[in-house]
Amino acid sequence: MSKKPTRLPAAQDGWHVQTTANALSPDKTVIAVNKQGTVLHMQRNGMSAIGKDTLLFVPTTRYTDNIIHHKHQRLNELNNTLTGLTVEG
Amino acid sequence: MPTSSKIFISSVAQDAITHLRIGAFEELSRLGHDPQMFEKNFGPWPNFQTGVDHCLKKVSECDLYCLFIHTKGGSMTSNGYTVTHLEYLRAVSDSKMMMLYCESTIMDAYFKFRWIIAKYIEEFKLSQGRMPHNNEVVDFLEMESEKNPTSGIPSKHQIDTYVWVLLHDIVMVKGHYVEKLSWGHTVPWASYLSDLLQQGLQLLPKKSLYEESSQLALAFGDFTSFAKQVVSDHVxxxxxxxxxxxxxxxxxxxxxxxxxxxxxxxxxxxxxxxxxxxxxxxxxxxxxxxxxxxxxxxxxxxxxxxxxxxxxxxxxxxxxxxxxxxxxxxxxxxxxxxxxxxxxxxxxxxxxxxxxxxxxxxxxxxxxxxxxxxxxxxxxxxxxxxxxxxxxx
Known part of the structure; x- marks a missing residue:
């Protein structure tokens, strides 16, 4: 019943989510620097030709955030929920 | 006087699962619980509340939320969700313990084409910059079902298309486990509730430890936040x-x-x-x-x-x-x-x-x-x- 941990069997080895991500981001820009220092800007779909000895960088969409502040806010929320929890009897 | 657990039995009112709902109500009553079901004991209906609000209030009051999904989508409300879906969302927002069931052939069908829904939503988000409304997903699935019979999406005449919207929200968006229930089978309530009792009994004796841990965590949280501000702004x-x-x-x-x-x-x-x-x-x-x-x-x-x-x-x-x-x-x-x-x-x-x-x-x-x-x-x-x-x- 609800104790079963599995929800998406296909995601166990990352295969399902990997193929989903491939389908959704074929145009993602990847910056590759080879051993000679040549910088290449390529799309995700064009990466199959690059060698393993290549430094890769993908610009992140993550913005600067304050992790301590976020964790503290979350802790406050959780604590408020737990404080309201009473067990009768 | 012991307090009975309130168990909300949610589903679309349809003849095919009436036996399941009535059976659940009777068995849960026999076991000493307090089942809550629309056609049995939702009254009196207060005249200052809409029917939907009254149902949602009943969800908030329950200790355990139970949902049965079959071929009907249910009554649509003005905000684009069915009443059953709103009840589920209320149970989620109130962090209720949930037991979710879906008829097995419907669940099997959904798992075969769920990727079509996921792909449609992602593409919609990229092109429109927002999530599609439920009626837009329904329209898409109905068209896809007619246009592409090999897609595996059943016709809306067999299964209401909104059922897929609800299942998708539960399985893929909220990530909740839905148990398959074969036609004619019933839920073994006594053993399932015993399982929940066992889990609860593990937690209850440690209640004071959890409360102390929560207070300590908050104290350290306040201290960490303060220390970070001091380092950033005053040193x-x-x-x-x-x-x-x-x-x-x-x-x-x-x-x-x-x-x-x-x-x-x-x-x-x-x-x-x-x-x-x-x-x-x-x-x-x-x-x-x-x-x-x-x-x-x-x-x-x-x-x-x-x-x-x-x-x-x-x-x-x-x-x-x-x-x-x-x-x-x-x-x-x-x-x-x-x-x-x-x-x-x-x-x-x-x-x-x-x-x-x-x-x-x-x-x-x-x-x-x-x-x-x-x-x-x-x-x-x-x-x-x-x-x-x-x-x-």
Whole structure:
């Protein structure tokens, strides 16, 4: 019943989510620097030709955030929920 | 007088599952619980509340929420959700214990074409910049079912299309487990509720410990937040004493991370604990190493314009304080870097599971999030970055 941990069997080895991500981001820009220092800007779909000895960088969409502040806010929320929890009897 | 558990029995009113609902109500009553069901005991209906509000209030009052999904979608409300769906959402927002069931052939059908719904929603988000409304998903699925019979989407005349919207929200968006229920079978209530009782009995004796732990966590949370503000706003740091030792201490604190992605946090792989940290300072035309520690021969300086250096790339292209992630497949290493004013700091994380250039490109943000959200990693990196920021005031 609800104790079963599995929800998406296909995601166990990352295969399902990997193929989903491939389908959704074929145009993602990847910056590759080879051993000679040549910088290449390529799309995700064009990466199959690059060698393993290549430094890769993908610009992140993550913005600067304050992790301590976020964790503290979350802790406050959780604590408020737990404080309201009473067990009768 | 013992207090009975209120168990909300939710489903669309349809003849095919009446026996299931009535059977559940009678069995739960016999076991001493207080089942709540629309056609049995929802009255009296207050005239100052809509029928939907009254149902939602009943969900909020229950201890356990139980849902049966069959072929009917249910009564649509003006906001684009069925009443049954709203009841489920209320149970989610109230953090109710849930038992969710779906007729097995419907569940099997959904798992065959759920990717079509996921793909439609993602493409819609990219093209329209918003999530599709439920009626838009319904329209799409109905068209797809007629246009493409091999898609596996049953006709709306067999199964109401809204059933797929509800299932998708439960399985893919909220990530809740739905148990398949074969036609003619009933839920073994006594043993299932005994299972829940067993879980509850493990927690109840530790209630005071959890409350104390929660209070302590809050106290440390307040202290950490205050300490961070003091370091950031009120302290000028003239130098880092024993910088290499500081980096070594930081390395020992940065732990191994599981990397997950997608709506149900499917596992992608993992990254080992931090193996090295290097700190560089911009001096003239060079990014000069200030301190380095851990498994690296990092006693290198880099020219600011060196195109092959991730340190130079970080200094020239990244915004202050925004993390960048580099990957070198042949070295099996990730480099998490930050530009901090005239400094660049790089944290080295070796692969744990096998990664590839393609996986790195697909999941860059998820890898960064995975590293920073694991245990105290993000807070330690933030503190170290703040200290380096404090050097420059």
């Amino acid at each position: 000028r740091i003239s130098e880092l004493l024993e910088g290499r030792r500081l980096l070594n201490r930081s390395i020992r604190m940065l732990t191994r991370s599981e990397i997950t992605a997608g709506p149900v946090n499917g596992s992608i792989g993992s990254v080992k604990a931090c193996s090295a940290i290097c700190l560089f300072h911009h001096e003239g035309n060079s990014l000069t190493v200030q301190y380095y520690a851990g498994d690296t021969n990092g006693n290198y300086d880099f020219e600011v314009g060196d195109p092959s250096s991730f340190v130079s790339y970080t200094y020239n292209n990244l915004q202050d304080g925004v993390p960048g992630l580099f990957y070198w497949e042949s070295r099996r290493l990730f480099y998490l870097t930050y530009k901090l004013g005239e400094y660049v700091i790089s944290y080295h994380f070796p692969e744990d599971t096998a990664w590839s250039s393609q996986l790195y490109a697909d999941y860059t943000d998820d890898i960064i999030n995975g590293i920073l959200n694991t245990h105290a990693n993000g807070m330690i990196i933030e503190l170290l970055n703040s200290l380096i920021g404090g050097l420059q005031k």
